[in-house]
Amino acid sequence: MNKPVRIALAAVIAATTLLSVAAQADESPFVVRLRALHIGPANKSDAIAVPSLAGEAPALNLPADAIEVSSKWIPDIDLEYFFTPNWSAELVLTIPQKHDVAVVIPNVGKATIGSFKHLPPTLTAKYNFNPTGTVRPYVGVGVNLTLIMSVDITVPAALSPTGADLPLQLDNHSIGAAAQAGVDIKLADHWFANIDAKYVQLKTDVKAGTLKVSTAKVDPWLLGAGVAYRF
Numbered sequence: 001m002n003k004p005v006r007i008a009l010a011a012v013i014a015a016t017t018l019l020s021v022a023a024q025a026d027e028s029p030f031v032v033r034l035r036a037l038h039i040g041p042a043n044k045s046d047a048i049a050v051p052s053l054a055g056e057a058p059a060l061n062l063p064a065d066a067i068e069v070s071s072k073w074i075p076d077i078d079l080e081y082f083f084t085p086n087w088s089a090e091l092v093l094t095i096p097q098k099h100d101v102a103v104v105i106p107n108v109g110k111a112t113i114g115s116f117k118h119l120p121p122t123l124t125a126k127y128n129f130n131p132t133g134t135v136r137p138y139v140g141v142g143v144n145l146t147l148i149m150s151v152d153i154t155v156p157a158a159l160s161p162t163g164a165d166l167p168l169q170l171d172n173h174s175i176g177a178a179a180q181a182g183v184d185i186k187l188a189d190h191w192f193a194n195i196d197a198k199y200v201q202l203k204t205d206v207k208a209g210t211l212k213v214s215t216a217k218v219d220p221w222l223l224g225a226g227v228a229y230r231f
Contacts, residue, residue, distance in 0.1 A: 027132075028231035029082040033194050035226030037076035039097070041069040044217040048103075050166075050208060062103060067206070067216045068110065070100040076224055085131040090140060090180075092122040092198075101153050114153030116170060120146040122178050122200060136184040136192075144200045146174040155208075169207045170216075176201025184228055192228040197221065 045067040074097050082088040096117045102110045124142030148170050155166040182196035199221055206214040 029088075031080040031082070031088075031228055031230045033076075033078045033080070033196075033226055033228040035076040035078070035194065035196065035224035037074050037094070037222055037224040038071065039074060039099075040071045040221045040223065041099075042217060042219040042221075043068045044219065045206075046214045048206075048214045050211070050213050063106065066104045067214065068102045068104060069216070069218050070102075071220075072097065072099065076222075076226070080126070082128075082131075086128050088126045088128060088138075090124050090126055090142075092120075092124075094120070096147075096149065098150070103155075111156075113155060114151075114168075116148055116153065117150040118146050118148050120144055120200065120202070122198065124178055124180055124198075126180070134186045136186070138180075138182055138184070140178075140180040142178045142180075144174075144176050144178040144202065146176075146200075146202050148172050148174065148204060166208055168213070169209075171204040174202045174204055176203070176219075190230050192230065194224075194226050194228045196224045198224075 043065060045065055047064045048062040048066060050061075074094055076092065076094050078090050078092040080088050080090040096119045098115055098117045100112055100115050102112045104110050122142060122144040124140035126138045126140035128136055128138045130136050149172070151168075151170050153168040153170070155168060157164050157166075178198055178200045180196060180198040182194065184192040184194050186192050200219065202218040202220060204216055204218070205212050206216055
């Protein structure tokens with residue numbers, strides 16, 4: 001490559017960089033989003049075998065994936081901060097959400113056995129592929145901390161190995177990995193449409209007293225759509 005071409009190429013690269021930085025400088029590093037979010041649990045669980053009081057063959061015997069956690073729509077708000085034009089961090093917040101819990105009984109059907117609430121803040125590090133464009137796709141990885149509360153789950157007497165209602169407990173929290181992909185589409189100055197998908201690892205032991213009877217792997221997909229505002 002001769003010298004004039006190298007000089008011209010360097011000038012183009014420098015100009016492109018300066019334009020990118022200038023465009024980024026017009027936008028604040030802070031973004032807030034409001035989305036409608038659908039929680040779709042994977043509903044994977046270990047088989048359940050609870051012995052009878054006499055220690056005989058299990059009196060409660062359910063196959064793998066018998067525990068079902070209900071899906072639902074929730075409001076979702078997230079805050080994002082850009083450290084560089086391409087790299088940012090996103091914190092997803094919501095309010096405690098209630099989910100019904102059911103068990104699928106072979107040859108009988110599905111029976112609701114209670115509910116619980118959870119609060120699932122999620123923090124991700126994101127790479128933004130086109131940070132100054134109209135269409136701005138991104139991917140991210142991070143961590144989810146789910147706080148589990150207000151557990152009210154009971155195996156009814158008709159199914160219980162004790163012959164009476166059998167309360168079940170869940171872990172009070174779950175920590176797992178999170179991954180996301182999405183896109184912001186610029187609508188006007190400061191305003192964007194947003195589509196986002198996250199996969200979150202969320203599991204909890206299911207216990208009857210001190211006896212662990214199963215592990216429920218909720219592992220939900222979080223699919224959201226909404227608007228974003230960049231200050």
